[in-house]
Amino acid sequence: DARVTQTPRHKVTEMGQEVTMRCQPILGHNTVFWYRQTMMQGLELLAYFRNRAPLDDSGMPKDRFSAEMPDATLATLKIQPSEPRDSAVYFCASGLGGQGARYEQYFGPGTRLTVT
Template sequence: DARVTQTPRDKVTEMGQEVTMRCQPILGHNTVFWYRQTMMQGLELLAYFRNRAPLDDSGMPKDRFSAEMPDATLATLKIQPSEPRDSAVYFCASANDRSQTNYGYTFGSGTRLTVV
């Protein structure tokens, strides 16, 4: 089965350090999403790319977060500097919005980030 690959699976870092999370979307999918999941807020959208162009990053704290898609096979989410409140599970998902019959999202396994 095709899958979305996220690395790393787990990351523990000290406050102030840079964190980079990577995502390889499913080949042929043209939309990529970054979500953050916490107990308090649930699943929140951070950024959304379509055909590698950023369409919506309104959910992302701009002063410390950045999201890019350097090519169709790689999406990155960076936090610099990291803070304890950034501790969460970060999910990447991809989909093909050119499909008329199935626009189901496929999620990666997530990156569990702990900032101490």
């Protein structure tokens, strides 16, 4: 049963520290998405990649967030420096398809980030 995996599952850090979250998409999937979920804002799309190329990162605060996909099996989301308002659950999702495909997304278990 193929699944998206994310590490770490929980992260507590102090304000100003760098945070790196990792995601392994389902093998063969060609799109990867990063979401942030908070009680106040709900589910927000931060960035996504297709065939490892970044397509849209308009949902991300550019000054402190960066997303990369160094290879087809690894996507990273980095926050530097972290702030208390970054506390949230960060989900990675992956999908597969070509033109006209459904592109349903499969979510990983998330990284729960707490910045103190």
